[in-house]
Amino acid sequence: MKSLLISLVAFLCALSVYATPSGTGTQEDPYVIADGDTYLLPVETTVYASFTAPSNGTLKLSHGWCYPTFMVDGNVLNVEMGMDANVSSLTVEKGKTYLIYNHSFIYGVDQEISVSFVPADANALTVVSSEPEQGTKLEKIDWDTPVKVTLNKKVKYLHYAFYGDEGIQHEYYTSPEADGEDVIYIGPSKIEQAGQVLDNAWYMYDGSTYEIKIEAYKTQEGLDQGTETPEVATLTFEGAAKKAIQTPVNIISVDPEPNLYSPTAEQCLSFKDNRRTVTIVVDKEVKVKSTVVPMGMYGTKDWGTYDVKYENGQSIITAVLDESNMYDPNYKLTTDIILQITMTDMDGNEVIDGGEGKYGNCYFNSGYEFSYGVLDGRFADASLMYDSTTPAANSYNPSLSQVELNYSSFVMLTSTASAALYKDDVKVADALLSANTDENKIIAKFVEIGTQTPKEINEYGAYILKVDSQSIANEYFDELAPWSDGLQGHGICNPDYEIPFNVDATSLSVVSVDPAPYVEGGEYSTEIPSEIKITLSGEGATVRSAMATYGMNSRILLDSKVEGNVITLTLPENVLSENSISIAVSAVNANETPISYQGNGIIQLVYQMSKNILVPTEVTPADGSTVTSLASIVLTVDPNYGVGRLNTDNVVTVKKDGTDSNISVSFDYVPDTWNQLELKLSSEITENGTYTVTIPEGTFYSSDDNLYNPELTYTFYVNDGTTGINGIEAENADVEVYGIDGTFVAKGKKNDVVKSLKQGIYIINGQKVVIR
DSSP, rough: HHHHHHHHHHHHHHOOOOOOOOOSSSSSSEEEEEEOOEEEEEOOOOOOOEEOSSEEEEEEEETTOOOOOOETEEEEEEEEEEEEEEEEEEEEEETEEEEEESSOOOOOOOOOEEEEEEEEOHHHHHHHHEEETOOEEESEETTTTOEEEEEEEOEEEEEEEETTTTTEEEEEESSSSTTOEEEESSOOOOOTTTTTEOOEEEEEEEOOOOEEEEEESHHHHHHHHOOOEEEEEEEEEEBBOOOOEEEEEEEEEEEEEOOSSSGGGGGGGGGTTTBOOOEEEEOOOOEEEEEEEEEEEGGEEEOOEEEEEEETTTEEEEEEEOGGGGBOOTSHHHEEEEEEEEEEEESSSSSEEOOOTTTTGGGGGSEEEEEEEEEGGGGOOOOOSEEEESSSOOOSSOOOOOEEEEOOSSEEEOOTTEEEEEEEEEEEEEEEEEEEEETTTTEEEEEEEESOOOOOOOSSSEEEEOOOOTTTEOTTTSSSSSSOOOSSSSOOOOEEEEEEEEETTTOOEEEEEOOOOOTTTTTTOOOOOOOEEEESSOOOOOOEEEEEEEEEEEEEEEEEEETTTTEEEEEEEEGOOOSEEEEEEEOOTTTTTTTOSSSSSSEEEEEEEEEEOOOEEEEOOOOOOESEEEEEEEEOOTTOOOOBBBBBTTOOEEEEEEOOOSSSSEEETTTSSSEEEEEEEEEEEEEEEEEEEEETSSBBBTTTOBOOOOOOEEEEEOOOSSSSOOOOHHHHEEEEEEEEESSSSEEHHHHHHHHHOOOOEETTTTEEEOOO
């Protein structure tokens, strides 16, 4: 028998079956939970649980990714978002019993709640003493009779919360001391209005126990925005004021119906549609004390106006939401709002819920709370756009079987994803959507309508792929509440997409181009070609125009001819010396369908030579020259290029006899010129020696920002006449030679190197030299 029992226990553990705590989970018979327990929140059910603290510490309820909104005495527990689950936490005191319940429902599936208890740290915030002492009977705490509290350590950013019969009253305090204070004074602030001090005292009534929660934050941001979990200490006092009479009442009806998880548009309040009135019928005659919108730690704000009518011993209350509530504290359109209404009987006594109406769980401190969706803010952010499509939008294709939508970041499909292909506003195919999350793309594959049979679109004509809004979304998008943000970011979805394509079975495409054009990020062209041959996928092309653009937006028409499936372009001689050229060819097939290549509806070709060829045509003083001193150097570039942007992050260096010097160099434009640059040395060089000035690549650019300098090196010989450096030695200085494309050619004495060079154009010590 014993072995059978052990086997049964092991079997249940393997199935993750747990034992429910004692109790039934109702308000009258709550679950009695302890550290290590697990219990269920069934779908759309409020469950009550009782916890008695074994010591000071923190009770934690882990509840996956859902938001049950756990509450104690009408106060919402703090929620921490973790990597594996969200955790609601409550600071508890030894020996006290807490009744916990979920204020909002879980939808779709039952939610498992895991219970854990963390004892308080030895250094946790505690109250050392108070004046009056804790447990003292008090009638009230006022602005001029605060409680003096001594803490076990200094604190700087504080929030006090007094849990009174009329709700929670909040106060905030930031210590002026750099390290904070360990002696603080707690009470309501003095509020003056129209020359009178308002009565905002914290009243405590005979027969009741009252708590003041002290929350200490580490930062001002944590205090202001609630972005961190505070340390908490609690003061407790007994009430001494005469307790008010409480009259039981019951809510008969509320219109519109409150507390709906997924209300329809008509069940939501709406500023735009002027649905701003809530009507509440109470079974007794009552007075309304206030109608406010609770804002958590930020207090409350006015709901708006209200009116009370009395019929047959009942009260009919109409509360009209003011338009000032259209935006939430973050200046976003309101999506959800709570009406908190407090009442008294006709003699001014507090009311309590009589337990006979359906809204008893909405009772809150002599009043009720009703939550509503607000239609104005309940819309999805439909701003998710694709970067490109394959094939391209508006492109001409021999046929279509699918379209890929390409995105720059993660995208996914929603459960309502839908798309179709149309021709002349008539649906010709369904589009089955799938997501390739690794490549951030959505694939629309065409199928026969109402089936999953693939369909090839090859009939001539214009087509539109339509993708319904909210079919595609990022990872933060919540389908059940599309207006809300996700745990880590802002949720967005697609608007209605309408993407045009063209199908022409006889359309032509470019097979090859000779010589190959320049592609961004690829190798530069070695020359501007005099002739270009474009090979097409078939014959029958007609060239409407061919134009080349170069230089400062100069344009010229090109000669073209079509032979079979080859288009030949001839470039005039005057453009062959350019550094870059763009060619646009407008060509069509027999059906007048455009031929596209690297462009939409045109053949787009670019030939781009290396851009680091902006070399000065003149250097003053001349490179390799002998001077008595050196204070500045002027570089002159071809006026067709000019001097444009300067990269002042680059550092021009000066070496003396091959060794780094302490001379710095600044550079700027020469006044009243547009093709000269002046290098200014930090101090004039007068000491004899060989000085090498090196200008890094990309220090200055042409006026059109298309070209820039290669690394330039200039050598100067400073001789005040006492050293025997003669002109012959200067002329035969060491030089470095590069080809026009920047490739290294040779290095050595100038005379020897020049004799070894073949005919062509070279860069010798930074100067362009033609060898004939």
